[in-house]
Structures are given as C-alpha cells and as structure tokens.
Amino acid sequence: MATPHISAEPGDFASDVLMPGDPRRAKLIAETFFDSPRLVTEVRGILGYTGTVEGRPVSVLASGMGIPSLSIYATELARHYGVKRIIRVGTIGALQPWLELGDVIAASSAHTNSALTSGWVPSVTFSHAPSFSLLRKAVEYGEATGKTIHVGPLFTTDQFYNPDTTVVPKLIEYGTLGVDMEAAGLYAVGLKEGFETLMVGTISDKPGQDMTAAERETTFADMVSFGLAAFK
Numbered sequence: 001m002a003t004p005h006i007s008a009e010p011g012d013f014a015s016d017v018l019m020p021g022d023p024r025r026a027k028l029i030a031e032t033f034f035d036s037p038r039l040v041t042e043v044r045g046i047l048g049y050t051g052t053v054e055g056r057p058v059s060v061l062a063s064g065m066g067i068p069s070l071s072i073y074a075t076e077l078a079r080h081y082g083v084k085r086i087i088r089v090g091t092i093g094a095l096q097p098w099l100e101l102g103d104v105i106a107a108s109s110a111h112t113n114s115a116l117t118s119g120w121v122p123s124v125t126f127s128h129a130p131s132f133s134l135l136r137k138a139v140e141y142g143e144a145t146g147k148t149i150h151v152g153p154l155f156t157t158d159q160f161y162n163p164d165t166t167v168v169p170k171l172i173e174y175g176t177l178g179v180d181m182e183a184a185g186l187y188a189v190g191l192k193e194g195f196e197t198l199m200v201g202t203i204s205d206k207p208g209q210d211m212t213a214a215e216r217e218t219t220f221a222d223m224v225s226f227g228l229a230a231f232k
C-alpha cells in the first residue's frame, strides 16, 4: 500500500536503496547504472526507480534536502517496503583545504546541529555513525580499484546559510572533512528503524570554487560506484 509520501506498491523497492538528495540525480543514477529501470514513485516530484545492477535488484529514491525530508523517506522505506540498507549518495561542501572538487568521501561519523537525537538518551550526546560492513566494503572497493576515498567525519547542518561564522573554523580544527545536510539523520534513522546506512559523497564546492555541470555528472559516477560496491 502507498504511504503518504511514496506511491509505490509493496515489493516495488529492492532491499538496497541509493538515496541522493536531488530527484534528477535519482533519475540519472537509474538511467546510467541500472538495467531495466522502472519508475516506482514520483509523489511531490521525489523520484524513485528500481532496476538491477549485475543481476541484483537495487533501487534509488531521492530524499529531498535536509534531515526532516530524508527522515520521512527513510522511515517509510524501512517500515512499509522492508528496505534493509540505504546509502546516501550526496554532494558535500569541502571543509579541509586539501580536499579537491570531485573527491569522494565516506562519512565515518557525522556531527550535527540538528536536535533529532538530542532526547533519545537523556543527558547523552548521541553519536551518528554508519554500518561498519558497508563502510568497509566501500573502502575495499577503493583499494581494489585504486580509486581514492577519504574516510572521516562530516558535519550535517540544518542551516545551509549559517549566520554563525564561528562554527566552521572549529569543526575544521577538529578534523571535519566536509558539510552536508542529511548524513547524521540517515545514520540516526537507520539505528531507530533497524536498517544499515552509509553516506558516500562528492565534493561539489569549496571556498571560491564550484563544479561545472559536466564535472558533476562524471564525478557523481565515482561516488555511485562506491555505493553500489558497498551493497555487494
């Protein structure tokens, strides 16, 4: 049965789902990487497709932007469609100056200014971390292919435009690699709903530099390859 936000029928989603923020990236991923992709939901323009990759069923569903939006889709996938593993494939703003546009990052943890998990365990600051087995497989794919993946903490922010300019320098000092708006939420919802998670992302911008559309397309292919390899 459809949910308030997903019009797919039971069985329409594979148990492994890639999750970009952007619905158009979901379409591009399905058309580029999947055999026989079919559209399974498009409520609110949030596109979801299911197909196969090397014979294994896999789906892609956009999350929209920010933790509240991602939480809705990830929760409904787990509760209504039996999804067991979700890998976010998103864009990341570089925080460390040595990162280059197009670099791929796997988030081994995610700091956040979101209040999502603040009350989950009274008086405890919750940690937001991925499935070790998915992270390990992504890293092993890099080792096997010679493709570089940087592994480290991200900052998941509720504010794309944060007026507090003291936050980022401190996060940089503590070794945070980059910033996104969903990873910590995905890791938290995965724990709550009992599915495995990973965030693999591409650096799309750094101070004074932005990718061209063509660069985005080719570099996104790298992060999707890491995500699909982690599902194997």
Ligand SMILES: O=P(O)(O)O[C@H]1O[C@H](CO)[C@@H](O)[C@H]1O
Pocket (backbone or CB within 6 Å): 020, 021, 022, 064, 065, 066, 089, 090, 091, 092, 160, 179, 180, 181, 182
């Ligand atoms: O490119 P996506 O996956 O949407 O990810 C990043 O881009 C959006 C902000 O521009 C946020 O969703 C952020 O996390």
Ligand SMILES: O=c1cc[nH]c(=O)[nH]1
Pocket (backbone or CB within 6 Å): 091, 092, 093, 094, 160, 179, 180, 181, 204, 205
């Ligand atoms: O959240 C994000 C994602 C990409 N680039 C940014 O600067 N912020």
